[in-house]
Amino acid sequence: MHIGSNAFYRIFEESFATGERSFDADYLLFASRGAFVLENKRRQWLLPPQRAALIACGTSISVSSKGPATSSSILFRNDELGLTEGELRVFVMSDLARLMVAQAMRWGGATEPSNDQAHFFHALASVVAELSLIQLNTWLPRPSSSGLAKAIAVGLADLGRNIGFGQLAQSGAVSERTLARLFRRELGMTWTEFRHRARMIKAMEALAQESVTEAGFQVGFESTSAFIRAFKAFSGQTPNAFKRSVVNSPRHARSP
Template identity: 45%
Template sequence: MASHAFHKTFDTFIDTGVRTFACDYLLFASAGAFRLEVGERFWLLPPQRAALIKTGTAVRVTTRGPATSSSVLFEAPFLEADCRVFVIQPPLPEMIAYGMRWPQEAAGSPEAERFFRALADVAIAMSQQPEETWLPRPRTPEMQRAVTATLETLGEPISQEEIAARAHLSPRTLARRFEEEMQTSWRDFRGRARMLRAAELLLASQEPITEIAFAVGFQSSSAFVAAFRNFFGTTPSAYRRPSRASLASR
């Protein structure tokens, strides 16, 4: 299979299930957002971020609403890490768009292959600063219950003791299991989850920022904006605006 770029639009919720690719894969949502699960982590991929996925790596991709993939499959494997998520910047979005000038059946030309090798070099260079906005995935039934309960109550003033009760664990055991199994504290996990849920809501709806702040457990929009800026490096309003990198209109 020759290297090629492609658009694919999903109008509703999708779940690919766990799957692998027979080649290295650059996954980029030019509109909407994907959730990417790899191993014991999962990421949110809005238009500001992309993922390089190594041949044969088991992944699962889901969406909560409409999304468009503007991605690249590479003929020759070149990745070392199973997955790297990174902030996508010019000229990579423009290069992906340019690569779509070659339909798949014509993508094996010498000109096309030279271009896709250059595109791969640019993507690798950007991925050298991987994005750390991910959440750990639980490995045991008890922690799965704890994580599920936490994610279902992000907008509520729930305590760690209440989560422990729902997971059928003591508070002390829950704290220890989070540190050992998830490599983080329950409080930090919940804080990261609130930010990722807020990002999903910003991209999937037109709800006012104040309403989104309340939906993820903040009592004021100012506190939410400060926390969001600290986590993502930008304001909720700027994050929601169509990314300059978006290829949806191309």
Template identity: 35%
Template sequence: MTREAFAFTRSFAPTPATELLVDRHYLLCASRGALRLEAEGQRWLLPPARAALLSAGRPATVTIPAPATTASVLFHVDFVPPPREGLAVVDLDPLARALVAECGGWQESEEPLPPYASAIFAALAAVVWRLAERPSPVRMPAGRSAEVRTALRLTEEQLADEVSFADVAAKVGLVPRSLARRFEAEIGMTWRATLRRMRVLRAVERLAADDTPVTTIAHEVGYGSLSAFNAAFRELTGTTPSDYRATFTR
């Protein structure tokens, strides 16, 4: 029998959407780069400071937009109780990240875990299960209708440019007022707020990818002013881009 819990890391080139479905409780995070996770019509971005906890048998789709290294920890259903929610995206605190790193010494094997390793995996589960009671509120915008999904795709393709809502509406075949109502109904925010969130989330991906200067990233995601970029970033994440990047290595 494969041991009751194990961990592994794996490096990936950019990878299109791939279905993830396992028979164990699964903690998935990136140690380098960022992942995109989609499940049940919702989407999340997983930079190194954030992880997804999926209960056994819960399907999800993972996309890797740029080179990344993943860190995965799997728990047998008899080793730990099921998470309260089938899927929770959590912000990892320093203790959780340290435990994930420590668990990395025990990969899949037929040999049982030694007592110390078993205690470390159990401690990680206890910490992450507690964090899952306060899931991260930051989601990537996701629409239900074909028109809104297309509008989101068109908007995301133009984040570095001056994006016109009227042009986006015309391309999806709706008048701006109708598309605006769709955004409010399906996403719960205006198109302008959605654009701002998409720009910040793209910046998070870039911050996780390499050491590109913050000013350069601000311009890449459509901000001509560093102060405006910092304000938008702080509004969504509660911190500055530089401080947010620093959390990846703490």
């Protein structure tokens, strides 16, 4: 029984971007150190070590990192995860799941698992499939129209200050009324809601390198206490707890 035969471990010492790609099997994408940015046509997710993504066979994605990161990811066989075509689930990794992935990395590169390893991969597939039933909302929607995309690019370029909505509309070469309608129609939220979500996600990226105060300042919070409250309300944990989970994530003993 060929259940899961590939475990991938790779250390990235610098930033990288894969470009659009897909896999010929269902895939667990997991950064055991650092953080990945995962994108499809509709959404973008940040994947620090306490999160992972299950990606259905053939689904087009792109993956990048803005700093050092370690990939500890697995290809599953025989439809063990029960994913439908094009499905992508982002979820919280449990301690058990992280330990099981760490063990699987010791077998990375094997062309065919032993019987014991095959049963282990089967158990891991069951664990992550169950975890993925509770999906996270820490995603950033991606626009489809050029006008909205241009306006968002200007807004995202400087999340540390409150850019006027009129300036965004000018950047997208549309009226403010049209831009507001595009936000609702394409993203399902207002600019204010989008900006807050974007600030929290950018803060997550910054926390891998910066202090809590500096991360909050970068996304427009002059008060550290206000940033902590906003971050906890969005992510469910304090910035310090999030920072520890990213910076202090254990690196596997095995070399890639």
